[in-house]
Amino acid sequence: MNNINYILEQFTKINIINSIIVILVSFFIYKLIRHFIIKGEKNTSISKKLNNKSRTYLRLFNSILRYIFIVLTLLIILQINGIDVSSLLAGVGIAGVIVGLAIQDALKDIIRGFSLISDHYFSVGDIVSYGDVIGKVLVLGLKSTRIQDIATDNIISIANRNIEQIEVVSTSLYVKFPMPYEVSVDKAESVISEIVKEINKVNDVDETIYKGVAELADSSILYLLKITCIPDRRLQVRRDSLRCILKTLEKNNIQVPYNQLDIHQK
Numbered sequence: 001m002n003n004i005n006y007i008l009e010q011f012t013k014i015n016i017i018n019s020i021i022v023i024l025v026s027f028f029i030y031k032l033i034r035h036f037i038i039k040g041e042k043n044t045s046i047s048k049k050l051n052n053k054s055r056t057y058l059r060l061f062n063s064i065l066r067y068i069f070i071v072l073t074l075l076i077i078l079q080i081n082g083i084d085v086s087s088l089l090a091g092v093g094i095a096g097v098i099v100g101l102a103i104q105d106a107l108k109d110i111i112r113g114f115s116l117i118s119d120h121y122f123s124v125g126d127i128v129s130y131g132d133v134i135g136k137v138l139v140l141g142l143k144s145t146r147i148q149d150i151a152t153d154n155i156i157s158i159a160n161r162n163i164e165q166i167e168v169v170s171t172s173l174y175v176k177f178p179m180p181y182e183v184s185v186d187k188a189e190s191v192i193s194e195i196v197k198e199i200n201k202v203n204d205v206d207e208t209i210y211k212g213v214a215e216l217a218d219s220s221i222l223y224l225l226k227i228t229c230i231p232d233r234r235l236q237v238r239r240d241s242l243r244c245i246l247k248t249l250e251k252n253n254i255q256v257p258y259n260q261l262d263i264h265q266k
Contacts, residue, residue, distance in 0.1 A: 007051070008041070010187050012193075015082075018080050018201070019081065020075060021082055022037050022076050022077055023073060023077070025070055026076075028035065030065065030066070030069045034065070049197065058127065067142070072107060082134050090234050092262060100206060121139070121163070121168070122140075122166070124137050124138065124139070125137060125169060126231075127145060127150070127168075127169040127231035127232050127234075128166050128167060129170055130147065130165060130167075131157060131165070133148055133149050133151075134151065134169060134234070135149045135230050139156070141160075142161070144157050144160060145157070145160060146158070150234075150235060151235055158208050168233045171206070171228050171229060171230070172226055172228055173226075173228075173229055173234050173237060173241075174211075174224060174225070174226055174227075175224070175225045175227060175228040175241055176223070177225070177242070177245050178217065178219075178220035179191075179220060179221055179223060179249075179257070180220055180221075181220065184220075185213070185221075188221070189210070191248060191252050192210050192225075193210070193225060194248050194251075195225070195244060195245055195248045196208045196209075196210055196225070196254075197246070198244040199225070199240075199241045199244045202230050202239070202240045203236060203240060204230070204233040204236070205227060205237055205241075206229060207228040208226070208227050208228075208241075209225070209228075210223070210224075210225055211225065212224060219257050219258065220257035225241070227241060236247055
């Protein structure tokens, strides 16, 4: 009896040692592959050849790779410890349904993540809007997408099942600005041509187009400009453009109109 207990103890020790070895080897291989992926992405010559779509696939592969190694390592450890993995997988049917219902949100995230990649809805590096936030896509993973707010640099994580709420931001920026009714349209458009020239000098601006009268407001006429710029610089471009508008209006002795209230007494 003592001999049997001794053998069982030794067998258990061997299994534990083998399990630890499997974990260490698996971890080493994963880290080695991940190191080459990151090194390749940071390599200057390779990085120049990678577009946003390629970076997205690369980071998605990195995300999938982690899950593959976890699952394979777990299956090997179970097999080492005497558990028949094939029969275990065969009996997962009913349990799989129960687990599937419990993690259906996570499954939706994963399915939507694959859909995002295949449909090329957006890629890593694109500028998108989510609610009131405009940010750059940093990571497109299986379960979530992370964006960085270009106004605050805050990192926001969005579940892929909510991805329909994300909009891809275009390169066009529309800016409205007012002029008094006392300024004729001809005079206003002459000043606007100066404004367009000044905005075109702003960094990251590709083109500025005057689109015409946007609105007849209560105290002013609103004119509309279309500015084409780098999406992740749109907030700074807007600020610089408004500054150009104010300076040009001041130069032409045109005051920016404000809301006025007329009171009549009998």
